[in-house]
Amino acid sequence: MLKIEELHASIEDKEILRGVNLQLKPGEVHAIMGPNGSGKSTLASVLIGREGYLVSGSVTYEGQDLLTLSPEERAAAGVFLAFQHPVEIPGVGNMYFMRTALNSLRRQRGEEELDPVDFLALAQEKMKLVEMDQTFMNRSVNEGFSGGEKKRNEILQMAILEPKLAILDETDSGLDIDALRVVASGVNALRSEGRSMLVITHHQRLLDYIVPDQVHVMTAGRIVRSGGKDLAVELEAHGYTGTQEADAGRLSTAGISR
Amino acid sequence: MSAPTTSTGISDEVRELANQEYQYGFVTDLETDVAPRGLNEDIIRLISSKKNEPDWLLEWRLRAYRHWTTLTAPTWQHVTYGPVDYQDIIYYAAPKPKKRVESMDEVDPELREMFDKLGISLGEQERLSGVAVDAIVDSVSVATTFKDKLAEVGVIFCSFSEAVQEHPDLVRQYLGSVVPYNDNFFACLNAAVFTDGSFCYIPKGVRCPMELSTYFRINAADTGQFERTLIIAEEGAYVSYLEGCTAPVRDTNQLHAAVVELVALNDAQIKYSTVQNWYPGDADGNGGVYNFVTKRGMASGRNAKISWTQVETGSSITWKYPGVVLKGDNSVGEFYSVALTARRQQADTGSKMVHIGKNTKSTIISKAISAGHGQNTYRGLVDMRHSAVGARNFTQCDSLLIGKDSGAHTLPYIEVKNQTGQVEHEASTSKIGEEQLLYCRQRGIPEEEAVSMIVNGFCREVFKMLPMEFAVEAQKLLTVSLEGSVG
Ligand SMILES: Nc1ncnc2c1ncn2[C@@H]1O[C@H](COP(=O)(O)OP(=O)(O)OP(=O)(O)O)[C@@H](O)[C@H]1O
Numbered sequence: 001m002l003k004i005e006e007l008h009a010s011i012e013d014k015e016i017l018r019g020v021n022l023q024l025k026p027g028e029v030h031a032i033m034g035p036n037g038s039g040k041s042t043l044a045s046v047l048i049g050r051e052g053y054l055v056s057g058s059v060t061y062e063g064q065d066l067l068t069l070s071p072e073e074r075a076a077a078g079v080f081l082a083f084q085h086p087v088e089i090p091g092v093g094n095m096y097f098m099r100t101a102l103n104s105l106r107r108q109r110g111e112e113e114l115d116p117v118d119f120l121a122l123a124q125e126k127m128k129l130v131e132m133d134q135t136f137m138n139r140s141v142n143e144g145f146s147g148g149e150k151k152r153n154e155i156l157q158m159a160i161l162e163p164k165l166a167i168l169d170e171t172d173s174g175l176d177i178d179a180l181r182v183v184a185s186g187v188n189a190l191r192s193e194g195r196s197m198l199v200i201t202h203h204q205r206l207l208d209y210i211v212p213d214q215v216h217v218m219t220a221g222r223i224v225r226s227g228g229k230d231l232a233v234e235l236e237a238h239g240y241t242g243t244q245e246a247d248a249g250r251l252s253t254a255g256i257s258r
Numbered sequence: 259m260s261a262p263t264t265s266t267g268i269s270d271e272v273r274e275l276a277n278q279e280y281q282y283g284f285v286t287d288l289e290t291d292v293a294p295r296g297l298n299e300d301i302i303r304l305i306s307s308k309k310n311e312p313d314w315l316l317e318w319r320l321r322a323y324r325h326w327t328t329l330t331a332p333t334w335q336h337v338t339y340g341p342v343d344y345q346d347i348i349y350y351a352a353p354k355p356k357k358r359v360e361s362m363d364e365v366d367p368e369l370r371e372m373f374d375k376l377g378i379s380l381g382e383q384e385r386l387s388g389v390a391v392d393a394i395v396d397s398v399s400v401a402t403t404f405k406d407k408l409a410e411v412g413v414i415f416c417s418f419s420e421a422v423q424e425h426p427d428l429v430r431q432y433l434g435s436v437v438p439y440n441d442n443f444f445a446c447l448n449a450a451v452f453t454d455g456s457f458c459y460i461p462k463g464v465r466c467p468m469e470l471s472t473y474f475r476i477n478a479a480d481t482g483q484f485e486r487t488l489i490i491a492e493e494g495a496y497v498s499y500l501e502g503c504t505a506p507v508r509d510t511n512q513l514h515a516a517v518v519e520l521v522a523l524n525d526a527q528i529k530y531s532t533v534q535n536w537y538p539g540d541a542d543g544n545g546g547v548y549n550f551v552t553k554r555g556m557a558s559g560r561n562a563k564i565s566w567t568q569v570e571t572g573s574s575i576t577w578k579y580p581g582v583v584l585k586g587d588n589s590v591g592e593f594y595s596v597a598l599t600a601r602r603q604q605a606d607t608g609s610k611m612v613h614i615g616k617n618t619k620s621t622i623i624s625k626a627i628s629a630g631h632g633q634n635t636y637r638g639l640v641d642m643r644h645s646a647v648g649a650r651n652f653t654q655c656d657s658l659l660i661g662k663d664s665g666a667h668t669l670p671y672i673e674v675k676n677q678t679g680q681v682e683h684e685a686s687t688s689k690i691g692e693e694q695l696l697y698c699r700q701r702g703i704p705e706e707e708a709v710s711m712i713v714n715g716f717c718r719e720v721f722k723m724l725p726m727e728f729a730v731e732a733q734k735l736l737t738v739s740l741e742g743s744v745g
Pocket residue numbers: 011014016034035036037038039040041042043084
């Protein structure tokens with residue numbers, strides 16, 4: 001589904017991603033954890049085609065070179081990002097926005113567009129999934145939404161757009177316990193054989209709800225450790241610094257110096 | 259729109275006439291259809307006599323002209339343009355039927371493409387392009403029907419020239435009462451040489467039964483470059499007036515200096531909406547229209563209300579400050595504006611609110627969008643006089659920049675001479691959010707569509723003030739005008 005090889009990304013001479021390797025099979029959910037500023041969001045940005053990075057390495061998505069596609073082409077190919085900081089778009093209705101998005105995707109895929117009535121039915125069904133009130137649909141996109149409401153709105157879009165590769169960037173941050181449960185169960189409901197997910201988080205707690213197939217630790221622009229869901233528990237107990245030390249120790253015993 | 263009258267694009271026949279030696283003066287020469295180039299008292303006498311005007315009107319024109327000769331064109335606007343040679347303009351040409359074409363196939367393909375994008379019906383396209391079909395006849399009969407309906411309730415809606423003949427007392431009473439002939443350089447020129455425009459009178463207590471639009475005025479096609487509009491709402495009357503259309507208007511006249519005067523008496527309300535889409539010039543800024551307009555309302559009665567709503571997307575240079583003089587106690591003035599400058603367009607626009615009466619209230623909402631090399635300046639004046647006890651103003655100016663070569667400037671002027679006056683001003687300038695664009699594109703919305711969506715969202719507060727149909731058209735217009743300005 002997704003294969004990232006030796007991915008480097010820099011901005012204004014500052015190298016942020018320094019050789020990321022990662023492979024995701026269809027239906028798998030991987031978690032990425034790691035300290036602030038280690039490059040997790042940057043990885044997500046590069047995957048969706050944000051401009052401004054100098055990128056090298058390769059990203060193969062369903063057999064095609066993802067890095068050559070525009071952001072909207074990537075979206076049409078099924079790539080979705082739940083943003084860490086969803087932006088507000090004043091004056092643009094949330095419902096209208098989502099319908100336009102879905103219809104753009106459908107158009108690019110050569111499918112028929114949904115009319116407002118059909119779309120409303122679809123949206124209402126998906127809103128139940130994230131326990132979101134209809135009033136949010138009549139407001140401007142994310143405008144004046146609380147932090148938690150914005151995150152729910154992201155998951156709602158994911159439910160409506162039905163991507164094949166969903167990247168969730170700290171969707172759990174800023175959520176209260178109930179909201180966390182709602183968002184997690186929404187995500188779980190969307191888990192399917194054909195849909196892979198990359199879940200960026202700082203909290204092991206989320207991974208109690210969304211049980212990942214693999215956990216990766218990113219430090220200073222690299223994935224320094226990978227493991228099963230137990231790794232998250234270990235991180236919770238010892239922190240990233242502990243991991244880095246353990247890491248360095250392991251590397252040195254293997255006789256590799258940096 | 260009107261007969262060709264500038265140095266560019268005039269017919270040989272006109273040129274020949276224009277170049278003829280000036281021999282006898284034009285006061286008596288009623289045979290000619292075209293005045294020679296340039297401006298002097300004889301030309302003004304010619305215009306006035308051609309239009310069969312009463313003496314007082316001729317005197318008024320002459321006073322304006324004499325004053326104008328003492329003025330120089332203003333230079334304080336934040337726009338640059340080459341000097342206008344006022345002696346190289348033909349100030350009078352008898353209205354001529356538009357050059358007719360046999361079918362839409364003969365119409366400029368670029369124009370047709372724009373018509374299509376705006377979703378203008380074929381019949382309407384033909385009318386606007388001057389295709390010789392029944393559609394024109396239709397619109398005349400529609401107009402007549404409307405006129406009958408208006409006459410039933412006593413509303414007068416006609417061309418300015420007709421009003422001078424049919425309702426001279428009303429014209430004499432109100433002409434120049436809001437924008438005096440010596441108001442400013444362009445208004446003064448207009449007073450001297452205006453050829454036609456619209457006149458509208460709503461009697462006491464009448465709510466005008468339909469939106470009045472220049473579209474329905476039979477001879478609206480040839481109002482020329484110096485247009486004059488006068489709207490009077492008597493006590494308790496209401497009228498909504500629509501000016502312009504979203505269809506692209508090409509004009510060989512480069513300079514347009516119109517004047518609009520509105521008068522609202524006690525409890526009267528005038529809502530004036532404009533969509534302006536004159537030719538903006540090519541990508542290098544050549545050939546566009548200079549739109550130098552003076553628009554002002556006089557809320558002379560208590561509880562009177564005047565609202566200006568404008569969507570400005572055309573012209574290479576726009577210079578206009580629709581304002582309201584709030585003279586009556588509790589009177590209200592509003593200004594809602596969307597101004598878009600793309601290519602090399604320049605706009606210096608805003609509003610003037612003059613508070614004189616007690617508890618007068620004004621609202622200014624300005625949305626400026628600059629794309630390409632477009633330059634947009636908001637210039638506004640809020641003036642609260644001694645007498646304006648309890649006056650309030652709220653001003654909000656938002657600018658949106660698209661691309662790195664565009665510019666936005668905000669120049670508010672505030673003068674408060676009353677302790678109880680309240681003025682609130684909010685301003686913001688934002689780049690069209692890279693973040694917003696990426697968000698839309700990530701969801702699959704192509705870039706151009708995303709830009710148009712964000713821009714329309716930005717303007718929503720103003721669009722919702724427009725009559726429904728106009729608002730839908732204005733949105734489309736904005737989208738079309740922005741095309742090609744991204745990336
Ligand atoms: N546009 C930019 N210009 C300069 N530095 C940048 C830019 N964008 C990101 N960075 C830097 O790159 C590093 C990685 O940032 P990134 O947002 O990917 O971290 P993160 O792992 O997502 O952190 P967090 O857990 O806090 O969300 C940070 O040091 C950040 O300051």
